Amino acid sequence: MGMCNQRVNTKILLIGLDGADQNVLGRFAEQGDMPFLRESFAQAPLRALESIPPYATPAAWASIYTGLTPAEHGVLDFLDLIAGENQLVSSASLRAEPIWRRLSSHGRRVAMIGFPLTYPAVPVNGVMVSGLPAPHQKAIWSWPAEFDAHLKAIPHFLPDPEMTSPRVKPVRSMLGLQHHVRAVVEAALAAHEHYGESGWDLFGVQFQALDTFQHMFWAWIDPTDHRFHTYPEHERQGAAGFFRVLDEALRRLVQKLQPNHIVILSDHGFGPAYQAVCPNHLLLERGLLTPSVSLAQLHRSFHIQRLLKRLDVLNLRARVKFSARPGTTIMGLNRLMRDSLIDREKTPAYVFSGGYCGLVKVRPGFERAVQDALLQARHPTLGNRLIKSVHFLDTLWNGQWSDAWRQLAIIQAEAGFLIDSHFREYGAVAPVSAGLTGTHRPTGILWTTLNTLDAATSVLDIAPGVLRALNLPFPEERGDTAQAKVESTATFSTEDQSAIEERLRQLGYL
Numbered sequence: 001m002g003m004c005n006q007r008v009n010t011k012i013l014l015i016g017l018d019g020a021d022q023n024v025l026g027r028f029a030e031q032g033d034m035p036f037l038r039e040s041f042a043q044a045p046l047r048a049l050e051s052i053p054p055y056a057t058p059a060a061w062a063s064i065y066t067g068l069t070p071a072e073h074g075v076l077d078f079l080d081l082i083a084g085e086n087q088l089v090s091s092a093s094l095r096a097e098p099i100w101r102r103l104s105s106h107g108r109r110v111a112m113i114g115f116p117l118t119y120p121a122v123p124v125n126g127v128m129v130s131g132l133p134a135p136h137q138k139a140i141w142s143w144p145a146e147f148d149a150h151l152k153a154i155p156h157f158l159p160d161p162e163m164t165s166p167r168v169k170p171v172r173s174m175l176g177l178q179h180h181v182r183a184v185v186e187a188a189l190a191a192h193e194h195y196g197e198s199g200w201d202l203f204g205v206q207f208q209a210l211d212t213f214q215h216m217f218w219a220w221i222d223p224t225d226h227r228f229h230t231y232p233e234h235e236r237q238g239a240a241g242f243f244r245v246l247d248e249a250l251r252r253l254v255q256k257l258q259p260n261h262i263v264i265l266s267d268h269g270f271g272p273a274y275q276a277v278c279p280n281h282l283l284l285e286r287g288l289l290t291p292s293v294s295l296a297q298l299h300r301s302f303h304i305q306r307l308l309k310r311l312d313v314l315n316l317r318a319r320v321k322f323s324a325r326p327g328t329t330i331m332g333l334n335r336l337m338r339d340s341l342i343d344r345e346k347t348p349a350y351v352f353s354g355g356y357c358g359l360v361k362v363r364p365g366f367e368r369a370v371q372d373a374l375l376q377a378r379h380p381t382l383g384n385r386l387i388k389s390v391h392f393l394d395t396l397w398n399g400q401w402s403d404a405w406r407q408l409a410i411i412q413a414e415a416g417f418l419i420d421s422h423f424r425e426y427g428a429v430a431p432v433s434a435g436l437t438g439t440h441r442p443t444g445i446l447w448t449t450l451n452t453l454d455a456a457t458s459v460l461d462i463a464p465g466v467l468r469a470l471n472l473p474f475p476e477e478r479g480d481t482a483q484a485k486v487e488s489t490a491t492f493s494t495e496d497q498s499a500i501e502e503r504l505r506q507l508g509y510l
């Protein structure tokens, strides 16, 4: 087979639809906006796939790649908490053996296009194109590095899609995200063109734009969201158009790659975000957070925040964001609104990361007090609970990082809220940041023709099932994988880091 130049079919095509939700895909398929998925769902059912706390993109994908929990693979969030407090995750943050490494070491051909945690791209027996978070400027996005020039020739291709300013008209932002979907398909087909002559055992393509789209436009696609009917018809049509483009993208990949089997999955589900909960305010009120400034100064900083918001009328933020040094100033403001206001040495507890879940660091001895304070918090006017659960990590999973994470807890807000780790001028309950209408949910999707995934119900089941389909063993001893050598080092410049942090902050993380 290897002697002739004829292309061998792809054995497994793995498609990542970041944040895909059963109801959304089901509805667009049924309405005829996603005909490819509609045909697919007639062959095999669309199923639920449970994500893993904190239901964050990096942790969930790391569990999909390895079949292991965060305590075993070392990835919890967009910050690499093992490497240091303000370090962004990179491919080096994955401290267990991902599926592409296992395939490569067995001589199998693998392509991974645009998946999270793959910057810098690591050597594989095939091709890898980096995904979120990766620098957008002057970085090499691929392995082999020579492929990078092809990526940069594809219009609109970036390792992860950019969220536009809330001041940009929704339909224009939607178009930008459609371009990203098409560009990812172009990148995948170029990878196939250049490196696919001996076929593929696993060809993975990730559509990160769906997650960004739903963060921004959830309220445009969910008829049960009370905001849905407030948008003009042409904007809701524009939103449906994004799903049509996504459907075309899937059809095109399947037609070109001719896989024997298909796995379509998401890392978590999605739902509406109506309000933000700012737990640092709750901790402050209960005397569990020590500010580094006087209360008067703290209130002055809220005043500054209000002033900055008024300045925003002049479109300052948008201008800063698209300037030659994107993010730097905004990130400075970000630190001003949280990090510089907390005395990290003295404080019993503080929340340093947000999103559908937040992460809180608690000093030993304060665990129960923090848990009680957060669980007892009530909405100031409605009286309902704000926080659904507080889980200390050593009670969730066992693994080699459990000890390192002993002082960390995952806090989950009640449905409809998202966690905001900043101090906001509104106090504990605030409007969601401009431009956001949705956030993650614990249940994602799985659609597959692989019978080794028949019993899969969780993100932890994917890697073992895919490896079994390729007749490769999944390591029995979980300890085996924990020692996997980390071969790459992230090279985020300060500017890169600021720009990426700003993109993540816009999505409601950090």
Ligand SMILES: [Zn+2]
Pocket: 018, 019, 056, 057, 058, 211, 267, 268
């Ligand atoms: Zn995600």
